[in-house]
Amino acid sequence: GETIRATLFPGDGIGPEIAESVKQVFNVAGVPIEWEEHYVGTEVDPRTESFLTWESLESVRRNKVGLKGPMATPIGKGHRSLNLTLRKELGLYANVRPCNSLPGYKTRYDDVNLVTIRENTEGEYSGLEHQVVRGVVESLKIITRQASLRVAEYAFHYAKANGRERVSAIHKANIMRKTDGLFLKCCREIAEKYPEIQYEEVIIDNCCMTLVKNPGLFDVLVMPNLYGDIISDLCAGLIGGLGLTPSCNIGEGGICLAEAVHGSAPDIAGMNLANPTALMLSAVMMLRHLQFNDQADRIHNAILKTIAEGKFRTADLGGKASTSEFTNAVCDHI
Amino acid sequence: GETIRATLFPGDGIGPEIAESVKQVFNVAGVPIEWEEHYVGTEVDPRTESFLTWESLESVRRNKVGLKGPMATPIGKGHRSLNLTLRKELGLYANVRPCNSLPGYKTRYDDVNLVTIRENTEGEYSGLEHQVVRGVVESLKIITRQASLRVAEYAFHYAKANGRERVSAIHKANIMRKTDGLFLKCCREIAEKYPEIQYEEVIIDNCCMTLVKNPGLFDVLVMPNLYGDIISDLCAGLIGGLGLTPSCNIGEGGICLAEAVHGSAPDIAGMNLANPTALMLSAVMMLRHLQFNDQADRIHNAILKTIAEGKFRTADLGGKASTSEFTNAVCDHI
Numbered sequence A, B: 001g002e003t004i005r006a007t008l009f010p011g012d013g014i015g016p017e018i019a020e021s022v023k024q025v026f027n028v029a030g031v032p033i034e035w036e037e038h039y040v041g042t043e044v045d046p047r048t049e050s051f052l053t054w055e056s057l058e059s060v061r062r063n064k065v066g067l068k069g070p071m072a073t074p075i076g077k078g079h080r081s082l083n084l085t086l087r088k089e090l091g092l093y094a095n096v097r098p099c100n101s102l103p104g105y106k107t108r109y110d111d112v113n114l115v116t117i118r119e120n121t122e123g124e125y126s127g128l129e130h131q132v133v134r135g136v137v138e139s140l141k142i143i144t145r146q147a148s149l150r151v152a153e154y155a156f157h158y159a160k161a162n163g164r165e166r167v168s169a170i171h172k173a174n175i176m177r178k179t180d181g182l183f184l185k186c187c188r189e190i191a192e193k194y195p196e197i198q199y200e201e202v203i204i205d206n207c208c209m210t211l212v213k214n215p216g217l218f219d220v221l222v223m224p225n226l227y228g229d230i231i232s233d234l235c236a237g238l239i240g241g242l243g244l245t246p247s248c249n250i251g252e253g254g255i256c257l258a259e260a261v262h263g264s265a266p267d268i269a270g271m272n273l274a275n276p277t278a279l280m281l282s283a284v285m286m287l288r289h290l291q292f293n294d295q296a297d298r299i300h301n302a303i304l305k306t307i308a309e310g311k312f313r314t315a316d317l318g319g320k321a322s323t324s325e326f327t328n329a330v331c332d333h334i
């Protein structure tokens, strides 16, 4: 087989260490990927208005596939959030987060097996806000037919391709009749095209209550931006937190940018203490996107086995292993 | 002591039955309250634009205290949601929901002891929405200094009066810098006036993740309307659902309208199967507001004891008791 070029953003803080873990694991599994590494800059690039350079974005546009570690937006003026810049510049319209209970890692829940699909470009994240008069401010939530159809189409496509049975659209259309109403209308239109996939609509407050009582009732969830932000983190909490949950972003022109959504943990950066699980699992999502299913399965199983055995857990999971001990254990299992 | 007049909205569906339970319990505990009952109308009252009559609202304005069962907004045109009408007409600016694990009723969590305080009049519930061009709709989230200060003041006042230690303001000001930013600014201003109460700010996605991992970390939470809608239901889920959680609304001019926030359950209406716990616990909140602390304590303890014993649980809690069997058991414990 040929070698695939993929962009790697190791990111800040613990990012470079956990990116090293992924490279090591990919080597052992014989993944034919050549990385193009790009680091967060030290000066604002005027073309992106952020510390992310234009060249690094070009790399993803060219390769159409990439992996991203945590990026902390430096404090100060004159630049945009790095995460939002990526979403905007690359048209990352769907954030996909599978959320599965990890065998052997005990939380209050053992039957979580769902996927959240978040609209990632508009809604409450429009950035349109202003003061109306002193003491009165407003912000605009924008819902478009185009973005709603696109994310709904992706959700149903995902459900079908992954043998899922049901898509639940999450909303508050009883209050936001027009915006969330349009979102639902688009979901219904797409649902018609997938008669083999069940479709339901769930109000967000009720959804959150059901998630904490009985998450096993959900399968694939699709929703506007802010609801996705909230619910995907809630779901991560059910299985142990952001250190354990993979994510990937689907963008315009078929881009797939896998991403660990946890923070950059500057307090333990460089200390060989970070948990590389979320980035490894995100890398597995990237491999599946590339249809490297054999390597994806082997790496995925090795990660699950290492966590289940419990001998080499990192500190965030209550263990004593270093990043490299955990990574070596995963490599041994491949 | 004198007799207090209070408004009672039994509501729809199971409302009248569970309101009967409250009356029975109040009688047994010797609560000196005389009810003014008002039912949801069958025709739209033009002054309220809803099935709620103007007289019923006048009753609450006059008595300043009331209890409300579930109201289902009938489907059709020409009227507003009953719940939203109440909030608007009575200026119900804070929705207060204590959420405590019930001893003896097992869920995945046994250490929940928190209170959510929701801004109840503005934010995402402005009702301001429109189509910009075809396929593009927007809705306005409105945050005002006045409403934010008012709910923040109530939250700190509540914390102090109830021996609570910390108030957490929940927000997404990293994205909605102006609207949620103003909300936080107002919370900070009020926090200054209460140096004995700790104050922190928590981003909503992180808050939801922490709530499902470790709800014991929270004490009093205050937040804009939609976040309150979501988080209060999430919290109810932690302890078993809306059938078990009381709520009360604080309104302009010192109004206190206690409310069961679950649905009207038309499928079991009139069958003597409904669980009156949420309405009873809401009635207890009303009694505490009236400083009928002795009766409040006796009724509260009787409810907790009945649920803990487990002999007379209703079907929603996995038991076989009827509404009246449960109610009689509570009365026996008073």
Ligand SMILES: CC(C)[C@H](C(=O)O)[C@@H](O)C(=O)O
Residues within 6 Å of the ligand: A081, A083, A084, A229, A261, B174, B175, B205
């Ligand atoms: C960091 C923040 C801007 C971001 C968001 O709100 O989308 C984060 O919470 C996420 O989910 O990726």
Ligand SMILES: CC(C)[C@H](C(=O)O)[C@@H](O)C(=O)O
Residues within 6 Å of the ligand: A174, A175, A205, B081, B083, B084, B229, B261
């Ligand atoms: C019925 C609905 C309008 C209401 C709301 O969204 O506020 C409900 O969810 C609540 O929390 O009381």
